Amino acid sequence: DAGVTQSPTHLIKTRGQQVTLRCSPKSGHDTVSWYQQALGQGPQFIFQYYEEEERQRGNFPDRFSGHQFPNYSSELNVNALLLGDSALYLCASSLGGGTYEQYFGPGTRLTVT
Amino acid sequence: RKEVEQDPGPFNVPEGATVAFNCTYSNSASQSFFWYRQDCRKEPKLLMSVYSSGNEDGRFTAQLNRASQYISLLIRDSKLSDSATYLCVVTALDPDYKLSFGAGTTVTVRA
Numbered sequence: 001d002a003g004v005t006q007s008p009t010h011l012i013k014t015r016g017q018q019v020t021l022r023c024s025p026k027s028g029h030d031t032v033s034w035y036q037q038a039l040g041q042g043p044q045f046i047f048q049y050y051e052e053e054e055r056q057r058g059n060f061p062d063r064f065s066g067h068q069f070p071n072y073s074s075e076l077n078v079n080a081l082l083l084g085d086s087a088l089y090l091c092a093s094s095l096g097g098g099t100y101e102q103y104f105g106p107g108t109r110l111t112v113t
Numbered sequence: 114r115k116e117v118e119q120d121p122g123p124f125n126v127p128e129g130a131t132v133a134f135n136c137t138y139s140n141s142a143s144q145s146f147f148w149y150r151q152d153c154r155k156e157p158k159l160l161m162s163v164y165s166s167g168n169e170d171g172r173f174t175a176q177l178n179r180a181s182q183y184i185s186l187l188i189r190d191s192k193l194s195d196s197a198t199y200l201c202v203v204t205a206l207d208p209d210y211k212l213s214f215g216a217g218t219t220v221t222v223r224a
Contacts, residue, residue: 035214042117042200042214043157056210090156099204099212100145104156 002027004093004105012111013081021076021108025093032074033099034066035090037107043090049074050097078110086112114139117203119215126191126222133187134218136201140211146177146184147202151217157200160186191222 005024013019025032031050035043045058049068068074072093078085088109092102119136126132138146146163161168163175163184174187184203188195198217205211 033212040216042216044214045212056212058212100162101159104158106156 004091004103006089006091006105006108008108009106010109010111012113014113015081015083017081018077018079019081019110021078021089021091021110022073023076023091023093023105024073025091026103029093029095029103030072031094031097031099032068032072033092033094033102034074034076035092036060036085037088037090039087046076048097048099055097081112083112086110116140116211116213117201117215119199119201119218121216121218123219123221126220128191128193128222128224130191130222131187131189132191132220133185134199134220135183135185136203136215136218137181137183138201138203138213139182140203140205140207141179141182142207143182143203143205145202145204146175148173148175148184148186149200149202149214150197151200152197157214160199188220191220193222193224196220196222 033048034046037043047057052068063079065077088107090107091105094102148160149157151157167176172189176185200217201215
């Protein structure tokens with residue numbers, strides 16, 4: 001039973017660049033949520049995708065966008081990177097558009113220089 | 114005021130001890146509550162949901178106090194493997210959907 005996978009594991013980008021992070025949900029799950037976790041902080045909810053639509057969104061600017069594909073995998077895109085975007089980006093999968101019983105992937109560590 | 118607040122700790126306890134800590138939330142319309150654990154540089158993992166009547170899972174007991182707007186987690190007979198950061202999660206639908214993680218409480222169990 002495949003768990004949540006994310007790629008890449010680590011990424012280094014320069015200010016102003018754009019980045020795309022990828023997530024494949026746990027087998028049988030259809031909902032993907034994205035979180036940003038800065039060092040020493042709890043994860044901050046970015047948005048959730050269900051049925052290929054953004055269903056819920058946290059307090060993040062429009063520079064953060066996403067997409068969900070028919071196979072339920074998802075991408076997180078961040079444009080015009082800022083130094084403050086450096087963080088661990090976590091993807092979590094769940095079932096039926098909810099956030100109960102979320103399973104997290106190992107995360108992508110993004111460093112913006 | 115933050116949506117969800119936790120005592121960062123660390124709580125340093127000997128093996129076999131009982132440790133308890135709380136998580137307070139600001140939105141009285143909050144509906145769902147969870148505890149996750151996160152090991153150093155790893156992803157969070159769901160520990161348990163928190164029900165209105167309180168619930169227990171082995172050595173772990175979670176309580177919800179709606180009147181005072183906090184949830185609690187108690188760990189009995191602490192094991193070395195319980196050393197982790199414990200994150201509380203609160204969701205609300207009013208006025209809009211919001212899911213909030215606390216910053217975590219660090220527990221270190223020593224031999």
